Amino acid sequence: MALSEPLVRFSSVQKTYDGSTLVVRDLNLDIQSGEFLSLLGPSGSGKTTTLMMLAGFESPTSGEISLAGKSITKTPPHKRNFGMVFQNYALFPHMTIADNVAYPLTVRKVDKSERENRVKKALDMVHLGGKGERYPGQLSGGQQQRVALARALVFNPQLVLMDEPLGALDKQLREHMQIELKELHRKLGLTFVYVTHDQSEALTMSDRVAVFNDGLIQQIDHVTKLYEEPVNRFVASFVGDNTVLDAQITFSDKGAGGVCKVRLPCGSELQGQDVNGAPLNYPVQACIRPERALIRSGAEAAPSNSLSARVNDVIYFGDHLRLRCQINNQAPATVKIPLSSPNIPQAGDVIWLVLPPEHLRIYA
Secondary structure, X not given: OOOOOOOEEEEEEEXXXXXXXXXXXXXXXXXXXXXXXEEEOOOOOOHHHHHHHHHXXXXXXXXXXXXXXXXXXXXXXXXXXXXXXXXXXXXXOOOOHHXXXXXXXXXXXXXXXXXXXXXXXXXXXXXXOOOOOOOHHHOOHHHHHHHHHHHHHOOOOOEEEEEOOOOOOOHHHHHHHHHHHHHHHHXXXXXXXXXXXXHHHHHHHOOEEEEEEOOEEEEEEEHHHHHHOOOOHHHHHHOOOOXXXXXXXXXXXXXXXXXXXXXXXXXXXXXXXEOOOOOOOOEEEEEEOOOOOEEEEOOOOOXXXXXXXXXXXXXXXXXXXXXXXXXXXXXXXXXXXXXXXXXXXXXXXXXXXXXXHHXXXXXX
């Protein structure tokens, strides 16, 4: 993917509704042509406001938004040529499916035969061919969302903007639609900008994810790097599960990015990756993904970089087991293990938790 000239650029964009509290603060963001970018974050983090400013429904308090090098900061929504998909579908209940999909073409005064052609292609694209004469009330929630998507795509937009479009669907249908959306993106090569608070949804579909909190992008990265190398504690906790241990830093090789050692309140010492370059004797948190931790029998000699833990619960999750473990003076730790693991421990067993240094990340 060429990174030279972005399709969209936010430059020093800020947004306040009351003149004092900044909902979006100093946003600098490039969106590349053809990518699937998700804006991820909790409620009130600024992600939806960012999407609404891109769509033109909100105006920045300061800063500039450009499209293909030209400012669109003051361009009204209907002149931006962006497709928009909302969580509540926003379909006209009194119009047929075909007429709903054709609406953007009708507004653009596309002639009838061309309009019918494009509507048919758009409905076929979302697997709703032959349902054009039905009304929204006759369709399921998933089918209505497909209609909304067809309407957003029918006029060949430069960008497709989606505001939590799958939030109203049940889990199984939502996961099915995630795969369909990703496949559609691959086929069409359009630029998708997708707002969600669901981290698994963002990781499943996106090329890159921008994690928002408190009006700022905390990290923007390709999904693998975002999950494996979160740059701060917020990203580490918001994206995926984490086992978190309170500790104190006792040795650091090179500061941020180097190897360091920490001591836990129980006296155990661990080695990990120093993310923020915390000073010696500084309180830190050691974090590891539950699937990266390993278990060994408590009857063995202590393995390298390990802690003694007592198993509180063994929980069946269908495709894996989760152990909830108690470590002295720490919050409960979670470990994910495959169903095929030999010698699965039972509640009450004492085990060794092995925390590989390359996966144990230390945050100031």
